[in-house]
Amino acid sequence: MSIIPQIFKDNLKTISVPRTDWATNDQSQSLPSSLDIIGTRQYADVYIKLTDENGYEVAGNYASVSYQESINGMAQPVKMVQIPGSLYLIGEEMLIEDTTEDSFFTYDIHIVGTVTPNISTYTPPGICDAxxxxxxxxxxxxxxxxxxxxxxxxxxxxxxxxxxxxxxxxxxxxxxxxxxxxxxxxxxxxxxxxxxxxxxxxxGITNSLLTDDPTVALNDGNSSRWNAAFNPVVFTYQRKDFEVTSITPNPATLNITVTINGVLSTIINGQTVSLAKGDLVYLNAGPYNNVYQVLLINANGTLVLNQPYLNSTGINISGFMNIDKLRPYYKVKTRITYQSKLTSLTEAITCTHRPNNKGLVRADLSSFLQSLLRAKDDSDFTQTNFRDDNLSASYTVSYAEEWDGQTNQ
Structure with missing residues (x-):
């Protein structure tokens, strides 16, 4: 079996570069237009990958591979590495190309020669960097x-x-x-x-989406879910897309840097959608309760927002962040299951409710529940203890979050 080395680039990322006089911290300015873009920068993770003749990855067993880099067209000294597995990382988020006039840059890399198998004379290095x-x-x-x-x-x-x-x-x-x-x-x-x-x-375990309902706590520790016919029956939900785990000042701008539990990309209709600079998010954590603009997404996934850091904040802030771009057309669906007075069959109806700009959803079920009652009296007035089922109804409520075709039960 032959071992074939090749260069492999992953996580390609292209960033548009605005003019240096465009002030991202000035909230009164709009985002840069295409006329403000002076070039792009492309980054990638660069590897050496070892395969067999059929293209399947194979372990190198510390085989030696030589490669040569070129920077701005100038060849660099040839380097040799020993590869134990099938992949060897040259560098993460390496700048591959910069098309801006002031800092034009190109990077290229190619394999030199063929693989030299390890014949048990090579001793693995003691460096452990996992x-x-x-x-x-x-x-x-x-x-x-x-x-x-x-x-x-x-x-x-x-x-x-x-x-x-x-x-x-x-x-x-x-x-x-x-x-x-x-x-x-x-x-x-x-x-x-x-x-x-x-x-x-x-x-962790998710806090309940439901924040308020018609349930009344009784003095004996039980709960009552009985409602008079014309009293409002409202279920209130709070949208919480991502948990906020810390808020710190950004060293360069002193704006807030927010850490959340979650991935800043998702698959929508078969396409990868990622949060980007300039997108809007809603933050509710400590004193920060508003819609903010993303100024920067750091390599570790933290977000710098266009809000100055408050010195009294402290980093241990609990809260949440909602991101419409990652959960578009967000809504809460409430399903009411009941027994029909006309057919005596169990039936169900689903209501859709959209949140306000703070993610609060109010599902007012009053009108529909009142329609389950019948203005009819079946009493013959001879019984001392009579319950008229026409004037009462029972129901079960279930709910789920949904956004752009995805449902979170």
Whole structure:
């Protein structure tokens, strides 16, 4: 079997570069138009990938591979590396091309020669650089016992591929784990050399979407859900897309830097949609309760917003953030299940309610529930204890979040 080395670029990202005199911190200015863009910068993760003749990845077993980089057309010295696995990381988020006039830049890389197999004369280096950087909470457990939580481990190593685990014994190639219960966990990774890293984290349980309903607490500790016919019956929900875990000042601008539990991209109608500079978000955490503009998305996923940091804030702030771009056309669907007075069959009706600009949703069910009653008296006035079912009705309410075709029960 032949080992074929090739250059592999992943996570390609292109950023438009505005004029330097466009002030992003001036909230009175609009976002830069196409006339304000003076060029682009392209970044990528650069690897050497080893495959066989059929294109399948193979382990190098510390085979030697030489490569040469070119910067602005000038060839750099040839470098040699030993590759234990199938991938070798040259660099993360490397600048590949800059088309701006003042800082024009090009980067190229190619393999030199062929692979030199390891004939047991090479001793692996003692450097161990496998590292877990973050744990992204994609979804908390929706309620205790639901086992529907999901997390993603972000990690890096010079010697790829990585394996991931939540128990230290059963590993998988995917960095995402699903069907999780809320609670304390430890994430484990292992690279192609056996180098490992661990990081403890906690997967929470989602606070209830429902914040208020017609339930009345009784003095005996029980709850009453009885309502008079013409009293308002309103269910109130609070949209909470992402949990806010900390707010700190940005060193450069002194605006707030917000850390959330979640991934800033999603799949909508088969297309990847990502939060970007200039997008609007709603933040409700401590003294920050408004719609803000994204000024910068840092490499670690934190967001810099166009709001000055308040010195008395403190970093341990609990709250939430709503992002319309990642959850477009958000709504809450309320389903009412009841027994029809006319057919005696169990029937259901679904209502759709949209939130206000702060994510608050009010589902007023009063009119429909009143329609379940019948203005009819079946009493013959001879019974001392008679309940007329025409003037009473029972119902069950269930609800779910939905956005652009996706439902979160």
């Amino acid at each position: 590292k877990i950087s973050t744990i992204s909470i994609n979804k908390k457990e929706s309620t205790a016992g639901a086992h529907d939580g999901q997390i993603t481990i972000s990690a890096s190593s010079t010697h790829l591929p990585l394996q991931y685990s939540l128990d230290g014994s059963t590993y998988q190639s995917s960095s995402t784990f699903s069907q999780l219960a809320g609670g304390a966990y430890t994430a484990y990774i292992e690279d192609a050399t056996g180098c490992t890293d661990i990081l403890a984290f906690n997967l």
